[in-house]
Amino acid sequence: MRIVNGTCPFPRGKAVGGTTISNGLAYVRGHPIDFDRWSDMGNPGWSYEDVLPYFKKSEDFHRNNPLAPVDFNYHGTGGYLSVEYHLPPSRYLAAFLNANQELGYKLTDYNSPEQIGASPVQQNTKHGRRADGGSAFILPILNRTNLKVMTDSFVIKLHINEDTKKVAGVYFSYKGKIHIAKPRKEVIISAGAISSPQLLLLSGIGPKDHLNEMQIPVIQNLEVGSTLRDHSQYYGLTFASNISLPSQPLSNYIEEYLKGVGPFTISGPNDGIGFYQTSFEKTANYPDLELVIISPNATSTFFKDTFGWNDDTYDATWGGIDVSSSFSIYIINLHQLSVGSVKLKSNSPYDYPLIDANFLSDPNNRDIQVLYEGIQFVLKLTATDAFKTIGAKFQAKPLPACKEFEAFSKDYWYCSLRQLTFDVYHPVGTCPMGPDSNSGAVVDNKLKVYGITNLRVADSSVFPFTLSGHPNAPCVMIGEKVSDLIKEQYNRL
Numbered sequence: 001m002r003i004v005n006g007t008c009p010f011p012r013g014k015a016v017g018g019t020t021i022s023n024g025l026a027y028v029r030g031h032p033i034d035f036d037r038w039s040d041m042g043n044p045g046w047s048y049e050d051v052l053p054y055f056k057k058s059e060d061f062h063r064n065n066p067l068a069p070v071d072f073n074y075h076g077t078g079g080y081l082s083v084e085y086h087l088p089p090s091r092y093l094a095a096f097l098n099a100n101q102e103l104g105y106k107l108t109d110y111n112s113p114e115q116i117g118a119s120p121v122q123q124n125t126k127h128g129r130r131a132d133g134g135s136a137f138i139l140p141i142l143n144r145t146n147l148k149v150m151t152d153s154f155v156i157k158l159h160i161n162e163d164t165k166k167v168a169g170v171y172f173s174y175k176g177k178i179h180i181a182k183p184r185k186e187v188i189i190s191a192g193a194i195s196s197p198q199l200l201l202l203s204g205i206g207p208k209d210h211l212n213e214m215q216i217p218v219i220q221n222l223e224v225g226s227t228l229r230d231h232s233q234y235y236g237l238t239f240a241s242n243i244s245l246p247s248q249p250l251s252n253y254i255e256e257y258l259k260g261v262g263p264f265t266i267s268g269p270n271d272g273i274g275f276y277q278t279s280f281e282k283t284a285n286y287p288d289l290e291l292v293i294i295s296p297n298a299t300s301t302f303f304k305d306t307f308g309w310n311d312d313t314y315d316a317t318w319g320g321i322d323v324s325s326s327f328s329i330y331i332i333n334l335h336q337l338s339v340g341s342v343k344l345k346s347n348s349p350y351d352y353p354l355i356d357a358n359f360l361s362d363p364n365n366r367d368i369q370v371l372y373e374g375i376q377f378v379l380k381l382t383a384t385d386a387f388k389t390i391g392a393k394f395q396a397k398p399l400p401a402c403k404e405f406e407a408f409s410k411d412y413w414y415c416s417l418r419q420l421t422f423d424v425y426h427p428v429g430t431c432p433m434g435p436d437s438n439s440g441a442v443v444d445n446k447l448k449v450y451g452i453t454n455l456r457v458a459d460s461s462v463f464p465f466t467l468s469g470h471p472n473a474p475c476v477m478i479g480e481k482v483s484d485l486i487k488e489q490y491n492r493l
């Protein structure tokens with residue numbers, strides 16, 4: 001087996017060309033019920049009991065914050081992927097944790113089966129430095145003779161024999177030329193929830209009508225890209241506080257960073273995290289809502305640019321706020337019913353695909369109701385004594401786009417939810433796993449693409465639904481698992 005850039009079973013990382021915005025990633029696996037559901041959908045080998053050993057195998061957990069709640073039965077040490085807490089804990093975090101306790105939520109290790117409750121964020125950093133898939137798993141083994149990493153290469157399509165349905169090669173561009181990598185046994189695509197479906201579609205694996213429309217010969221008719229699932233996040237709740245963190249010279253922050261502490265070492269900046277069950281989730285102890293406290297609010301202009309907010313919206317939500325003493329609480333719908341899609345714009349590999357998140361589109365409006373319940377909960381949480389001690393005060397001015405509604409009435413919040421609900425960059429499920437390709441599945445429980453002899457997909461695109469966690473930790477688990485599936489197939493386990 002050869003590994004080509006972007007076709008290796010590891011998650012986003014600098015070494016393989018992924019995006020790098022925050023310093024570390026929040027490490028959130030999901031609830032045991034997620035994986036039992038995954039298995040019960042006809043995917044043997046993916047229950048919580050099956051996958052927990054893989055989560056633990058890759059983990060190198062450091063309890064560097066003695067006050068953080070931890071259940072050691074669910075953590076591993078000695079793996080490649082470092083997990084630790086950001087230091088030092090902030091006063092915002094203390095207020096968040098105390099406020100949760102005031103409302104009856106316990107402090108919990110959310111990566112144990114007791115996910116509901118609040119905690120400091122477990123993050124993928126090592127002594128405060130980003131520990132992503134590339135730096136954790138690839139850099140330490142770069143000198144292995146059976147591994148070749150070619151950065152700056154771009155996979156453009158698979159060459160599949162129409163008769164045998166076997167992948168004969170992977171075409172990629174490198175230094176201005178097209179090359180082909182030929183597999184001895186099989187090919188594994190790990191290009192992520194957007195690019196994996198794009199590559200399959202470009203190679204003739206996808207819905208036949210769409211391929212016909214793109215003038216791509218159909219090799220295998222499968223629902224590639226027909227389902228895009230994500231966590232939607234409401235960004236509109238900003239609060240002032242009496243905490244003042246005056247800016248320091250850059251050199252001070254760098255000095256702190258070198259010691260593994262301080263603002264440059266935080267993921268996000270996600271300070272604290274909480275998981276909750278709304279009235280819409282009927283399975284006992286199964287969270288469907290997440291809150292993240294972001295402090296201080298240094299990310300405001302970043303979001304303006306990222307999401308393309310106009311000046312009116314930006315001014316109403318962030319305008320005039322002292323970023324050094326304010327915080328936000330983001331609300332995440334974990335089990336979104338709305339389903340989007342990834343399609344090709346053209347049959348050129350150099351065109352970006354068309355991504356339709358299709359948020360808040362479910363016919364019964366459950367997704368918006370979950371987020372609305374989240375807003376009500378945050379307003380209650382920030383009215384606790386714990387938040388009063390830091391002078392928490394809701395800041396936003398009514399959005400001009402929602403001026404027809406009485407400010408902060410239910411109708412107003414629904415309008416605001418439709419203005420300020422965006423992606424949290426957790427796309428999954430575009431090549432979903434399932435037992436039957438006639439019901440939309442693209443890969444089977446061994447991650448093999450239906451109808452193709454020697455092709456697997458191993459990344460976030462195979463999730464059958466959004467989990468109660470963030471996708472990176474489960475992607476690492478998938479990487480661990482696919483290694484064993486391969487060894488099993490070739491009697492090396």
Ligand SMILES: Cc1cc2nc3c(=O)[nH]c(=O)nc-3n(C[C@H](O)[C@H](O)[C@H](O)COP(=O)(O)OP(=O)(O)OC[C@H]3O[C@@H](n4cnc5c(N)ncnc54)[C@H](O)[C@@H]3O)c2cc1C
Nearest residue numbers: 006011012018025026155191192195425459460470471472
């Ligand atoms: C800003 C941001 C913040 C996030 N924060 C968190 C977080 O805190 N916690 C968390 O759990 N998740 C987080 N995520 C999500 C998480 O990063 C992804 O879910 C995860 O990385 C998905 O892993 P993957 O292996 O499916 O794909 P990716 O990590 O996207 O890996 C795909 C790789 O394939 C390469 N590639 C794609 N196409 C090609 C091609 N044609 N040729 C060659 N190479 C190609 C890409 O460059 C990339 O390196 C965040 C995402 C973003 C964007």
